[in-house]
Amino acid sequence: MAKSEQVESIKKKDTVANAINDAEDDQSELAGEVVDEDTDSTSLQRFVQSAMYAGPLPPPQMLREYENILPGMANRIMTMAEEEQGIRSRDNWWLVFNDFARISGSVIVSLGLVAGAIYCAIIDQPAVAIALAASGLIPQIIKFFNGKREK
Known part of the structure; x- marks a missing residue:
């Protein structure tokens, strides 16, 4: 290899190494962004990958990595997820019960007024009868029509 070819090869390697160092030092880079730098027919690309998951449990590979780092961690994560599911189930039951109690109470009060x-x-008290009927039926009628309008 001639001396000029060696110098050119070293320059390309230095340029590529500098580009790698610059890309690693750049912390403002967005995940998924591709950095292209062309240097004398040599191209450097760097791709930053990020992963996301939803829910209390990480993906199996990540769970395996947690277990490798700290034995027993996968079991702790599973226990945490089971406890969270129990809490959500209990909270959901109370929400359903409260809705049922509110609706039932409203119907009972309205029927009592009617x-x-x-x-x-x-007993021949028409003014009181009209007032009681109106106070018992009008809120139910309003709820009925508001429910149809929201859908």
């Missing part, structure tokens, strides 16, 4: 209105009409 029953009171019927009784007042029987």
Whole structure:
């Protein structure tokens, strides 16, 4: 190899090494961004990859890596996920129960007001009967039409 070819080869290697160092030092690089630098027909590309997952459990490979780093960590993560699922299930049950109790209570109160209105009409108290019937039925009618409009 001639001396000029060796110098040119060394320059290319130095340029590539400098580009690698510059790319590694650049912390503002976004994940997934490809850095291209052309140097005398030599191209350097660097691809930064990031991974995301949703939920309490990491992917199996990551779980395996946790276990390799700290034995027992996978079991701790699984226990944490099971406890979280139990909490979510209990919270969901309470939400459903509260909705049911609220709706049932509303229906019972409305039926009581309507029953009171019927009784007042029987004992010849029409003004009270109208007031009780209106206070028992109007909120239910409004809820009914609002529910249809939201869908």
